[in-house]
Amino acid sequence: MPQYPLGITTVQYAEAMPDPDTDQNPAPDLDLRLVRYFTVVATHLHFGRAAAALHITQPSLSRQINALERQLGARLLDRTPQGSRLTEAGETFLPRAKALLRSAAQATAVTRAAAEPGRITIGYTMGIIVTPAVRDLRRRHPDADVRTQHVVFKQARDAVLDHRVDALITRLPFPTDQLHVTVLYDEPRVVLVPNDHRLAGKESVTLADIADEPLPRIPGADPAWSAFWAAAALPDGSPAPYGPVIQDVEDKFEIIASGQAIAITADPGCNHYRPDLVAIPLHGVEPSHVALVTRADDRGRLVAAFRRSAQSLLTGPEPPTP
DSSP states (O other): OOOOTTSOOEEEOOSSOOOTTTOSSOOOEEEHHHHHHHHHHHHHSOHHHHHHHHTSOHHHHHHHHHHHHHHHTSOOEEEETTEEEEOHHHHHHHHHHHHHHHHHHHHHHHHHHHHOTTEEEEEEOTTOOOHHHHHHHHHHOTTSEEEEEEOOGGGHHHHHHTTSOSEEEEESOSOOTTEEEEEEEEEOEEEEEETTSTTTTOSOBOGGGGTTOOEEEOTTOOHHHHHHHHTOSOTTSOOOOEEEEOSSHHHHHHHHHTTSOOEEEEOOSSOOSOTTEEEEEBOSSOOEEEEEEEETTOOOHHHHHHHHHHHHHOOOOOOOOO
């Protein structure tokens, strides 16, 4: 979740913004900290889990949400013994709350960029190496402040649009509107199974071979992303069976190794898997596309320079020697 360290803490919110000098009932000034707390509770629908994610106590979080509800003059959440659920007002406010937070994050980032034109943050997702292009950019622009940051795959699009990173090397697919996308190279897809799996000794497999195998589920992932990595269009047109819910890649590896599921993943050309897992080439499917993603309206010189470095130096794994 983005932070707002430049002192941007309140924002006036209304569908049609009134003029406070003439309107008898001006819109309330909302504390963005409280708005952020609400979005976290809305994500977890449980005050205890939301409080843990925010690193505050549950009673304190309840007080903050109550304060926000008083500011808005509407109840946003119904509390139940099993958790919480959004009220109609909460459902209405949630997308607008997220838009407020994004707008504040963008305002902060754009202001900083204007004050620090020689700075760029380059993001990358799991299993992707950006070092050659980053080193090349630093060599070509020794006075620039070039930073790198790991990005969780589920946050790829938001990380770019929220200005947490200025350029991101990641795997498609996900929604790319408002983004400039440059495909750099392809990676073949493989099936990851435990060493004692019935398919472990095969040289390659197809979707038909894994049609009945459960695949991990990742909550909150983009549907297009999930469909691609689940290869949801099985030969008979049925949806891929889903197995346990996971939150990150280490969970995935453990679930596969224990025999609860298999997974379709990219082969980056290096043995980065656990020794108790086997990667088998998956034939008959589109490869994974690794791309450089930037904001569509970003014309910064460092972004353009990094694009040139990435296109020149990030070309994917070397093909295997025959």
